[in-house]
Amino acid sequence: MAMKKSAAAGRAPRKLSSKKPAPRRASASRGIVMLVGTRKGAFVMRSDTSRRIWKLEGPHHFGCVVTHVVADPREPKVWLAAVKTGHLGPTVFRTSDAGKTWKEAKNPPAFPKAPEGEQGRAVDTVFWLTPGGADEPGVWWAGTNPHGLFRSEDGGETWTEVTALSAYLASLDHSKEAFMPTPGGAITHSILVDPRDSAHLYVSMSVGGTFESRDRGATWKPMNKGVAIDYMPGQEFEYGQDPHCVVASPVNPDRLYQQNHCGIYRIDRPSNEWIRIGKNMPKAIGDIGFVIVTHPRDADRVWVIPMDGTTVWPRTSIGGKPAVFGSDNAGRSWKRLDRGLPRANAWHTVYRQGFACDTAKPLGLYFGTSSGQLWASRDEGGSWTKICEDLPAILSVEIAAP
Amino acid sequence: MKIPVAIPSPLLSYTGGAASVEVNASTLAQALEELDRRFPGIRFRIVDEQDRIRPHIRFFVNERIVRTIDAPFAVGDTLTVVCALSGG
Numbered sequence: 001m002a003m004k005k006s007a008a009a010g011r012a013p014r015k016l017s018s019k020k021p022a023p024r025r026a027s028a029s030r031g032i033v034m035l036v037g038t039r040k041g042a043f044v045m046r047s048d049t050s051r052r053i054w055k056l057e058g059p060h061h062f063g064c065v066v067t068h069v070v071a072d073p074r075e076p077k078v079w080l081a082a083v084k085t086g087h088l089g090p091t092v093f094r095t096s097d098a099g100k101t102w103k104e105a106k107n108p109p110a111f112p113k114a115p116e117g118e119q120g121r122a123v124d125t126v127f128w129l130t131p132g133g134a135d136e137p138g139v140w141w142a143g144t145n146p147h148g149l150f151r152s153e154d155g156g157e158t159w160t161e162v163t164a165l166s167a168y169l170a171s172l173d174h175s176k177e178a179f180m181p182t183p184g185g186a187i188t189h190s191i192l193v194d195p196r197d198s199a200h201l202y203v204s205m206s207v208g209g210t211f212e213s214r215d216r217g218a219t220w221k222p223m224n225k226g227v228a229i230d231y232m233p234g235q236e237f238e239y240g241q242d243p244h245c246v247v248a249s250p251v252n253p254d255r256l257y258q259q260n261h262c263g264i265y266r267i268d269r270p271s272n273e274w275i276r277i278g279k280n281m282p283k284a285i286g287d288i289g290f291v292i293v294t295h296p297r298d299a300d301r302v303w304v305i306p307m308d309g310t311t312v313w314p315r316t317s318i319g320g321k322p323a324v325f326g327s328d329n330a331g332r333s334w335k336r337l338d339r340g341l342p343r344a345n346a347w348h349t350v351y352r353q354g355f356a357c358d359t360a361k362p363l364g365l366y367f368g369t370s371s372g373q374l375w376a377s378r379d380e381g382g383s384w385t386k387i388c389e390d391l392p393a394i395l396s397v398e399i400a401a402p
Numbered sequence: 403m404k405i406p407v408a409i410p411s412p413l414l415s416y417t418g419g420a421a422s423v424e425v426n427a428s429t430l431a432q433a434l435e436e437l438d439r440r441f442p443g444i445r446f447r448i449v450d451e452q453d454r455i456r457p458h459i460r461f462f463v464n465e466r467i468v469r470t471i472d473a474p475f476a477v478g479d480t481l482t483v484v485c486a487l488s489g490g
Contacts, residue, residue, distance in 0.1 A: 087410075087459060087485035088413070088447035091446065091447065104443050105443075108443075110446065110450075110451035113451060122450035122452055122454065123450075
């Protein structure tokens, strides 16, 4: 893989603008289209170019649990949605007209049929969707609960399990203990495709750790050195960690950030060791959370939303006071960004797909809460505005192109 | 043999709104096969890839619950697909 350095490396850090009002000219060249997955359906939020006026559309797939809705950057009107209900099994729907009509996958993600007499696995939830590389039109990846990685080569119509990954996981010592399910299941997520090489993948498992493949999923290696695993006896483990969300910098794909069950981390490949940048967070806040976002044009900039990970792990905003924390120096220091957010009595959770950014200037940041609120910042986290409330519990927020 | 099948509301999007359809089958497995042929995708929503009935789905032959898809039908039987309670 190319050893491309961060475009931002060596640059003087930019100040986070928590005390400044939003610039008047803040705008997107076109309005933002936001795809929102909830426990009771999918919604679409559309803004004007100022990103001040938002209109809610939907629900799509009303009443269904929609874990992830993702737009295809190669075909912006193509969106895929991961859908199930309490009664019915998991499936994937596709729209090619930006949500006007939806068509169900012919063969949704499903594990191979087990030999006679053996207990086979069944997909409970399609949890994560990722479009393939720009040079692989029609390719999509999906992560499931229980752990599974699936690939589609026809735009999401048919899916095939990457059996090499499940065979690799089964071959690992102590695999049953290392891949125990979370309360939300054994979730395969954060499928990252290197924009320079579509065969180069990172996949994370909660619980299980982060794994890398350089051959489109045929072979895998763990990539968890340096990541704490506080809930297990012992100190050093090759795998078995609990990444909650992992992102790669679009401008420097060799830099990854990770919000883990046990801290916030950064890695700069080809290093194989994560650095716990969460140790630089205020001690009273800690570095537990579900979400992490990095700036599409500046690999040194990263944002998290800390959650309460004390005692029984409430996983709510700390002290009932929600806050985003941002760093403009790759996690060496952090700044609280809570202007406009509730000052008290806001006990929500932001789930791992619930935080996203657009590509406008200044950057827009968006998060959705378990209590059905959507919050937006037009000034890179400096100030926040509630743009929607009373939705069902929000599971995912993604920005459709542009 | 002809088997009337009662379709629950979560599956009406597959049957074009028909709450009752008829299949030609000797077993539940055959009934599911015909249902999926006529209403693509319906089978996977109620039976998983290992042919196990999904946790919140029940199949009744007449008034008798059946637990596996190899359950046989007799002349005059009816099949009812039930979506059991699955929480809020």
